[in-house]
Amino acid sequence: MGISERKERERQEMRDLIVEKATQVFIELGYEKASIRTIAERIEYSPATIYLYFKDKDWLFLEVQSVSFGLLLKEFEKNQSIDDPFERLQALGRAYLDFGIANPAHYELMFINKEPVQCIQNDELEWHNGIKLMELFRSTLQTCIDAGKLKITNIDIAAFALWGMVHGIVSLYVTNHYHVMDIPDEVAKMMLYQSLDATMELLKA
Amino acid sequence: MGISERKERERQEMRDLIVEKATQVFIELGYEKASIRTIAERIEYSPATIYLYFKDKDWLFLEVQSVSFGLLLKEFEKNQSIDDPFERLQALGRAYLDFGIANPAHYELMFINKEPVQCIQNDELEWHNGIKLMELFRSTLQTCIDAGKLKITNIDIAAFALWGMVHGIVSLYVTNHYHVMDIPDEVAKMMLYQSLDATMELLKA
DNA sequence: AAAATTACTAAACAGTGTTTAGTTTGTCAA
DNA sequence: TTGACAAACTAAACACTGTTTAGTAATTTT
Structure with a gap:
C-alpha cells in the first residue's frame, strides 16, 4: 500500500x-x-x-534561514580547490563579501536579525548548514596557522577577529549605517573590498 | 506675559x-x-x-537613539586627554567594546536595528550625536596617520576596516551569533578584547 | 461672559501572530 | 456500498499592534 x-x-x-x-x-x-x-x-x-x-513564525523562518546558509555554503565550497591556504582564506573572505553585497536581504535574515537565534539555543534544528559554514572557515584558518601564514596564531582569536571584521563591514553596509560617512554607494562597495584586502594583508605573516 | x-x-x-x-x-x-x-x-x-x-514610533525612537549616542559620546570624550594618538585610538576601541558589552540593548538600538536609519536619510534630525561620534573617531585616526603610527594610511579604508571590525565582533556578540562557536559567555567576552588588541597590534606601524 | 485655542482621550481602523472549533475530504473495514 | 474514522483544511475569533478621527474638557484671550 x-x-x-x-x-x-x-x-x-x-x-x-x-x-x-x-x-x-x-x-x-x-x-x-x-x-x-x-x-x-x-x-x-x-x-x-x-x-x-x-510551530510558529520563528520556526518557519529558521527553515528559510537554512536555505540561505545553504547558498553561502555553496559559494564557500567553490573555493575549496584553491591549494594555498592563505589564498583560500582570502577567497572565503571575498565570497562572504560578495554574498552580503549581492544578497543584502538574505544577509540580514542570516546574520543581523536576532529574532530566532534564541529559539535555537534550545533545539539543535537546522543550524547544521551554519555550523558547516563555520567548520569550513575554521579549518581553513587552522590550515593557515599550521602553515605559519598568519600573524595571529590562536585560532579562536583569529576567527573572532576575522569573522567579526568581515561581518562588521558587511552589516554596516547592509543596514545603511555607513551613510554617516557620506560616501556614495559605489565608492562604499569598493572600500569594503579594500578594507578586507588591507586587513588580510596585515594578517599575513 | x-x-x-x-x-x-x-x-x-x-x-x-x-x-x-x-x-x-x-x-x-x-x-x-x-x-x-x-x-x-x-x-x-x-x-x-x-x-x-x-510624528510616529520611528521619530520617537530616533530621539531615544540620540540619548544612547550621547552616552557613548561621553565615554569617548573621557579619552580625549590621552596624548599619544595610537593609545587614544586603542582607548576608543576599548570604550566602544565596553559600551557594547555593558549596554547590549542600547547597542542594538544604535547600530543593529535598521528601522529608522532610513527615515533619517531624508531629514537631518538628531544624528548630530552620531556624527560627532564619527568625527571624533576619524580625527583620532587622522592624527595617528599623520604621526605615521598606522600601517593603513588611507583614512577611509582605515575607518571602514576598524569600525567594521569592532562593530562586527560586538554585534555578533550582542545578537548571540557567536554561539555557533560553542564558547561560554565569559570566555567570549575575553576574546572580544583579545581580538581587538590583536587587530590593533597588526595595525600598528 | 463668550469665543477661541489648547491638551487630551475614547473609540475605531486596519493590520499582526496564533488558537479553536468545525467542516470537508479521503481512506479503510464491515 | 455503507458507516466509521482520521487527516487536511479553514472561518472566525482573541489579543495584540501603530495610527487617526472626532469629540470633550480645560485654559487663555477677547
Whole structure:
C-alpha cells in the first residue's frame, strides 16, 4: 500500500511549497513585515494551514534561514580547490563579501536579525548548514596557522577577529549605517573590498 | 506675559518625560516589542497623546537613539586627554567594546536595528550625536596617520576596516551569533578584547 | 461672559501572530 | 456500498499592534 508513502510525499511537497514562498516573502519584506497572512496568500491556503506544518513564525523562518546558509555554503565550497591556504582564506573572505553585497536581504535574515537565534539555543534544528559554514572557515584558518601564514596564531582569536571584521563591514553596509560617512554607494562597495584586502594583508605573516 | 513661556516649558517637560519612559521601554523590550501603548501606560497618558509630541514610533525612537549616542559620546570624550594618538585610538576601541558589552540593548538600538536609519536619510534630525561620534573617531585616526603610527594610511579604508571590525565582533556578540562557536559567555567576552588588541597590534606601524 | 485655542482621550481602523472549533475530504473495514 | 474514522483544511475569533478621527474638557484671550 503506497498510500501512506504518497501522503508523506504530499506533506513534504506542501512543506517545501511553504518554505519556497515564505523565502520570497521574507526576502521581499524582511522578517518583521513578512506576515503569515501574506505567505498564506502566496501559497493559496489559509493562514492556519501554515501552523499545521510549522510551530510558529520563528520556526518557519529558521527553515528559510537554512536555505540561505545553504547558498553561502555553496559559494564557500567553490573555493575549496584553491591549494594555498592563505589564498583560500582570502577567497572565503571575498565570497562572504560578495554574498552580503549581492544578497543584502538574505544577509540580514542570516546574520543581523536576532529574532530566532534564541529559539535555537534550545533545539539543535537546522543550524547544521551554519555550523558547516563555520567548520569550513575554521579549518581553513587552522590550515593557515599550521602553515605559519598568519600573524595571529590562536585560532579562536583569529576567527573572532576575522569573522567579526568581515561581518562588521558587511552589516554596516547592509543596514545603511555607513551613510554617516557620506560616501556614495559605489565608492562604499569598493572600500569594503579594500578594507578586507588591507586587513588580510596585515594578517599575513 | 510668561504664560506662553510656561506652556513651552511644560510642553518640553512632557516631551522629556515621554523620551525618558520610552527609553526604558525600548531598552527593556527592544524596538519591535516596545509598544506605544506600553509607553503610554508608563507616562500615564493615552497612546494618542504621544502622537501630539512625535510624528510616529520611528521619530520617537530616533530621539531615544540620540540619548544612547550621547552616552557613548561621553565615554569617548573621557579619552580625549590621552596624548599619544595610537593609545587614544586603542582607548576608543576599548570604550566602544565596553559600551557594547555593558549596554547590549542600547547597542542594538544604535547600530543593529535598521528601522529608522532610513527615515533619517531624508531629514537631518538628531544624528548630530552620531556624527560627532564619527568625527571624533576619524580625527583620532587622522592624527595617528599623520604621526605615521598606522600601517593603513588611507583614512577611509582605515575607518571602514576598524569600525567594521569592532562593530562586527560586538554585534555578533550582542545578537548571540557567536554561539555557533560553542564558547561560554565569559570566555567570549575575553576574546572580544583579545581580538581587538590583536587587530590593533597588526595595525600598528 | 463668550469665543477661541489648547491638551487630551475614547473609540475605531486596519493590520499582526496564533488558537479553536468545525467542516470537508479521503481512506479503510464491515 | 455503507458507516466509521482520521487527516487536511479553514472561518472566525482573541489579543495584540501603530495610527487617526472626532469629540470633550480645560485654559487663555477677547
